[in-house]
Every structure is written in structure tokens, then in C-alpha cells.
Amino acid sequence: MAQLEEINVGEFRHLVSERALTGETMLLNMGPQHPGTHGLLRLLLELDGETIVNCIPDIGYLHTGIEKNMEAKTYVKAEVMSDRLDYMNTMGNNLAYVLAVEKLVDLDVPPRAQALRVILTELQRIASHLVFLGSFGLDIAAMSVFLYCFREREAVLDIAEMCSGQRMMTTYFRPGGLWRDVPVEFETAVRDFLKMFPKRVDEYQGLLTKNPILLDRTVGIGKLDASTALQHGVTGPPLRASGVNWDLRKARPYSGYEQYDFNVPTRAEGDTFARYIVRIEEFRESMKIIEQALNKLPMGPVNSGNRKFVPPPRSEIGVSMEALIHHFKLWTEGFPAPKGSIYSAVESPRGELGVYLEGDGGPKPHRVHWRTPSFDTLSALEKMARGHLVADLVAIIASIDIVLGDIDR
Amino acid sequence: MDKKLENIVQALQEKFSVSVEEFRGEAHVFVKAEQIIEALTLLRDKYDFELLSALTASDYFPQETPRFHVIYQLSSLARNVTVQLRVPVNGDQPKVPTATRVYEVANWRERELLDMFGIQFEGHPDPRRILMPEGTEGHPLRKDFPLGYEEPQFTFNLDEIDLRKPYAKE
Numbered sequence: 001m002a003q004l005e006e007i008n009v010g011e012f013r014h015l016v017s018e019r020a021l022t023g024e025t026m027l028l029n030m031g032p033q034h035p036g037t038h039g040l041l042r043l044l045l046e047l048d049g050e051t052i053v054n055c056i057p058d059i060g061y062l063h064t065g066i067e068k069n070m071e072a073k074t075y076v077k078a079e080v081m082s083d084r085l086d087y088m089n090t091m092g093n094n095l096a097y098v099l100a101v102e103k104l105v106d107l108d109v110p111p112r113a114q115a116l117r118v119i120l121t122e123l124q125r126i127a128s129h130l131v132f133l134g135s136f137g138l139d140i141a142a143m144s145v146f147l148y149c150f151r152e153r154e155a156v157l158d159i160a161e162m163c164s165g166q167r168m169m170t171t172y173f174r175p176g177g178l179w180r181d182v183p184v185e186f187e188t189a190v191r192d193f194l195k196m197f198p199k200r201v202d203e204y205q206g207l208l209t210k211n212p213i214l215l216d217r218t219v220g221i222g223k224l225d226a227s228t229a230l231q232h233g234v235t236g237p238p239l240r241a242s243g244v245n246w247d248l249r250k251a252r253p254y255s256g257y258e259q260y261d262f263n264v265p266t267r268a269e270g271d272t273f274a275r276y277i278v279r280i281e282e283f284r285e286s287m288k289i290i291e292q293a294l295n296k297l298p299m300g301p302v303n304s305g306n307r308k309f310v311p312p313p314r315s316e317i318g319v320s321m322e323a324l325i326h327h328f329k330l331w332t333e334g335f336p337a338p339k340g341s342i343y344s345a346v347e348s349p350r351g352e353l354g355v356y357l358e359g360d361g362g363p364k365p366h367r368v369h370w371r372t373p374s375f376d377t378l379s380a381l382e383k384m385a386r387g388h389l390v391a392d393l394v395a396i397i398a399s400i401d402i403v404l405g406d407i408d409r
Numbered sequence: 410m411d412k413k414l415e416n417i418v419q420a421l422q423e424k425f426s427v428s429v430e431e432f433r434g435e436a437h438v439f440v441k442a443e444q445i446i447e448a449l450t451l452l453r454d455k456y457d458f459e460l461l462s463a464l465t466a467s468d469y470f471p472q473e474t475p476r477f478h479v480i481y482q483l484s485s486l487a488r489n490v491t492v493q494l495r496v497p498v499n500g501d502q503p504k505v506p507t508a509t510r511v512y513e514v515a516n517w518r519e520r521e522l523l524d525m526f527g528i529q530f531e532g533h534p535d536p537r538r539i540l541m542p543e544g545t546e547g548h549p550l551r552k553d554f555p556l557g558y559e560e561p562q563f564t565f566n567l568d569e570i571d572l573r574k575p576y577a578k579e
Contacts (some may be wrong), residue, residue, distance in 0.1 A: 014534070014535065015535065059539065060538075060539060060540035060541060060542070061538065063540040063541065067525075067550060068549055068550055068554075068556060069556070072556050090414075103433055103434070106433070142463060228513075230459045230460055231512060231513040231514065232513050232514050233460060233462070233514030234459055235460070237419065238558045244486065246486050251486075251489050252489070336542070340432040340433070341431065341432065341437070341467070341480075342433050342435060343435065343462075343482050343491070343493060345462065352462060352484075353461055354463050354482070356465055356468055356482070358465055366467070367465075367467040367468070369463065369465040371462060371463035371465075371482070375515050375517065376517070376518075377496065378517065379513075379514060408540060408542075
């Protein structure tokens with residue numbers, strides 16, 4: 001994070017072209033406060049007229065030290081920090097974290113909890129893509145789409161609130177299962193959403209996909225070829241829009257994704273329009289998954305019966321001394337995890353969301369590292385933006401769908 | 410360990426005489442710092458590890474020496490396997506050759522490690538801090554860096570704490 005004083009070419013001397021030093025090209029600050037950068041992101045642009053010669057992202061304005069903070073909390077308490085990373089995909093972050101903890105301590109999860117996790121993360125994926133679509137529309141001056149998208153997102157957040165009591169910072173998934181079972185209205189609410197939403201996706205497509213202004217501003221803009229994308233660690237929809245069929249839900253299924261039948265939409269072009277289309281297709285695939293999971297939602301407990309990791313239900317505490325001890329130990333000290341490290345990754349709406357988790361035998365993690373997809377995707381921005389206009393840069397940033405909380409951690 | 414992975418780990422063992430640990434089905438391969446670039450290049454070119462999924466580090470101060478492990482998590486899309494390389498690095502003047510020429514994503518990830526752990530990457534094209542402001546002292550993710558907190562202010566000590574509070578100054 002560089003200081004926000006007058007731009008000092010000296011510090012960036014090795015990043016800008018020769019022409020910037022003679023004053024032939026202009027250096028321009030975009031951000032940190034700028035509506036087109038989707039958060040606190042500063043871009044240092046080297047411009048030849050209105051064409052971008054170099055684009056140097058400067059991040060860190062939203063750095064909150066989440067990795068350091070998690071080291072000071074027990075495994076369960078540290079989970080609340082995961083919501084704050086990528087605040088558009090809170091359930092997905094919870095899932096990445098609890099799967100990592102479960103892998104580290106070798107904990108089982110009952111099938112009902114697994115299926116509910118899938119339903120809720122897919123709903124969250126839809127909500128996240130809706131925010132993408134809304135802000136993408138806004139950035140290319142299609143204001144009305146933004147309003148429609150946020151209307152539908154509200155339905156998803158209502159379901160999240162129904163389950164967890166919170167619209168966004170849910171912390172609903174816990175190591176070994178869920179906080180509690182979903183309420184009885186859950187199924188109707190999800191089915192209502194599934195009934196309403198396909199028509200809405202058609203509406204968005206009707207508004208945008210063949211819109212000549214959108215096509216002018218997105219087709220052929222911000223091209224990213226597959227090998228550059230992989231070199232830069234780009235994953236998720238931007239990678240699939242570059243023609244690489246790679247989805248962790250298919251490649252390394254977790255939480256029971258292997259039971260569901262869905263496609264992985266890909267496009268070959270790798271431009272801004274392809275990234276938009278891939279996400280639109282993902283709406284439909286997510287709905288397919290939710291419907292299948294809901295149709296065969298198993299009954300049964302939503303928490304593991306392993307009392308060394310999962311607190312006993314309230315009803316047991318009054319009658320069992322052992323349950324009382326477990327309750328006390330788990331809520332004061334927490335559970336210990338063995339010495340060792342694991343890496344587990346899930347497919348978030350933005351790509352591979354990985355957690356490197358290391359235990360040292362105690363109740364607090366020795367090291368947590370979040371491999372956040374936006375961080376790597378943003379590092380490829382320079383390759384996408386070079387040679388385009390400043391106005392196109394806004395569309396490119398919108399199309400890679402970065403979340404600054406995810407980048408700066 | 411995965412069958413597909415066994416061959417790869419074996420090849421690494423023959424070429425670099427590395428030691429391997431296994432935990433929960435994951436292979437952790439310990440590589441020396443001077444061999445890491447060669448190992449990464451071999452994995453990328455011969456075994457299709459196109460994606461450097463994560464590049465991070467862990468600090469074992471004060472229990473263990475060498476103090477740091479730099480961790481390279483690699484994924485192969487074609488073979489659908491992952492492998493983890495770990496490079497132990499000494500505490501005083503930690504240095505590792507840069508992987509930027511093998512994987513471009515290493516550029517930012519190594520800057521993050523420089524920022525958070527103070528690990529130097531030799532030959533890095535852009536060795537600046539990435540997340541913390543310029544002029545920050547110390548490296549936050551080291552174990553000897555205090556977590557820090559804000560003193561709670563009450564009516565009786567509000568002014569007293571105000572005096573030593575680090576407000577943004579002009």
C-alpha cells in the first residue's frame with residue numbers, strides 16, 4: 001500500500017514505461033475511492049491519451065489482519081472472521097473453513113448437513129452472481145438491472161436470515177455440521193425462489209445479452225487467454241470463460257457434490273462478454289443443484305455425534321454429567337487439533353477458495369492462510385487492461401468480480 | 410497417498426533426494442531452497458502442474474529451527490492431483506529464490522510473504538510491501554509480532570487514553 005501523496009514516479013520507476021519518465025505518457029490515479037473499483041482499490045494508470053499503457057494495482061486499504069487474528073482464537077471462534085473475507089459469499093467462506101477444520105481433525109458430517117450446506121452455498125453463489133450482474137450493469141450504464149438484481153438477492157438473504165438469524169454474516173456452518181437445523185419454512189421459501197428465479201434470469205438476459213451497447217462495450221474487451229490465466233492463478237468463472245473446464249465441484253467433489261448432476265459452463269473467448277455469459281449460465285446450473293439437493297434432502301441429525309468436537313444439545317446437559325463436561329470444555333477451551341497441516345479448497349463464486357490450516361496440538365490454529373481467488377485474479381488485471389480505454393477498464397474490473405475484502409484479508 | 414501422486418513424489422525423491430511427509434492423504438515434500446526453482450520447473454513442465462494454487466509460509470518461532478517454512482501448493486488440472494512443496498528457511502536473513510519466472514502469480518504472493526514474514530525473494534522484479542502501509546515496522550504474521558489491541562475508554566480515563574492514542578496525524 002503506497003502513500004497517497006503526489007505520485008512519485010521514482011517508486012514505480014521499474015513498473016512504468018520509459019515514456020512516463022519523460023512526460024510523454026500521463027500517470028493517473030484511479031481510486032482508492034472510486035465507484036468503478038468496487039471497494040478500496042487504487043489503480044495507478046499510465047495513459048497514452050485515453051489508452052492504458054500500464055495499470056498498476058495498489059491494494060491493502062482494507063487489510064484487517066484476519067489471518068493473524070484467527071491464530072489468536074479457538075477453531076470455532078475463528079470462524080466468524082471467515083464471513084468478513086468475501087462478504088458476498090459468506091456461506092461459501094464458512095464452508096471452506098469448516099471443511100478445512102473437519103479435514104484437520106478428521107470429523108464426520110451427517111448427510112443432511114452436507115445437503116443443506118450445498119443448498120445454502122449454491123443460493124449464496126446465486127446472490128453473489130446477482131451482485132456481480134447488478135454492478136456490472138451499473139458500470140456499463142444499465143442502471144435498471146442493478147435494481148432488479150438486488151430485489152432477487154433480497155430473497156436469498158431472507159433465506160439466510162431465516163436459517164442463521166443474519167442476512168450476511170451468517171457463521172451458520174460449524175465444524176461437524178450446522179449451527180441448528182433449518183426452520184420448517186425453509187423448503188417452501190427455497191421452492192418459491194426456484195419457481196420465481198428462472199423467469200428473472202430470462203429477464204436479465206432479455207435486458208442485457210443482445211443489448212447493442214453492452215455488446216459494444218464487452219465483446220473483445222479485456223481478453224485473457226488460458227495460459228496467461230493459469231500463470232496468474234486465475235480460477236473460477238474468469239478461467240472458465242477462457243476455455244478451461246476446471247471446477248473444483250467436479251474435479252474434487254466435497255460436501256456431496258458428486259451426487260448432483262450439473263454442467264460446467266465454459267466459453268472460449270476469454271473476454272468480458274464471455275465472463276458475463278459464464279456467470280449467467282451458472283445461475284441455471286446452481287438452480288439445478290439446489291433442486292436436486294432439495295428433492296432428496298435426507299432426514300436425520302445435522303450435527304456429528306462426536307462429542308469431542310460438537311457440543312451436546314441443551315436437552316442432554318440436564319441429564320448427563322458427561323454432556324455437561326463436554327459443553328463446558330468445548331465452550332471454554334475448545335477442541336484440540338493434531339499437529340499437522342492441510343490444504344482444502346472449495347469453488348467459490350470467484351474461484352478456488354483455499355484454506356491452509358495448521359494445527360499445533362492445541363485448541364487454536366497455528367497458522368491459517370486464505371488462498372483467496374480475487375487476489376490472484378486481480379494480479380492478471382494488467383494483462384487484461386493493457387491497450388484498452390479507461391472506460392473499458394471499469395467494465396473489465398466489473399467482469400472479474402473482485403471483492404476487496406477477499407483480496408486484502 | 411494418491412496412486413498418481415506416488416510416481417511424481419518418487420521422481421522428486423530420485424532427482425532431489427527430498428524427504429516426504431504424509432498427513433491426511435496429502436503429500437508434503439521438503440525441498441532445499443537452492444533446488445526449489447528446479448523442482449517447480451520440473452513439476453510444471455513434465456507433470457503438468459499448471460497452477461500454483463497457494464504460496465504461503467508458516468513461522469515456527471521459537472520452537473523450531475529453521476524458523477520458516479515457505480509452502481508451495483501446486484495443482485495439476487490435467488491429472489487432478491495436488492502436491493505441496495515446503496522449503497525450510499533460516500530465521501536470520503531468510504532468503505529464497507523467486508518463483509516469478511515459473512509462475513507469474515508468485516509475484517504478488519511473494520510480495521505478501523515479504524510484507525508479512527520478511528522473507529526475501531532473490532531476483533524478485535518488484536520487491537515492495539503489498540498490504541501494509543510503507544514504513545510499517547516489523548512483519549505482522551511473525552509469531553513474535555504482538556497482536557495488538559485498543560484500550561477501552563471509559564468516562565474516568567477517556568482523556569488520559571486520548572493523549573497516547575495513535576490518531577492519524579497530518
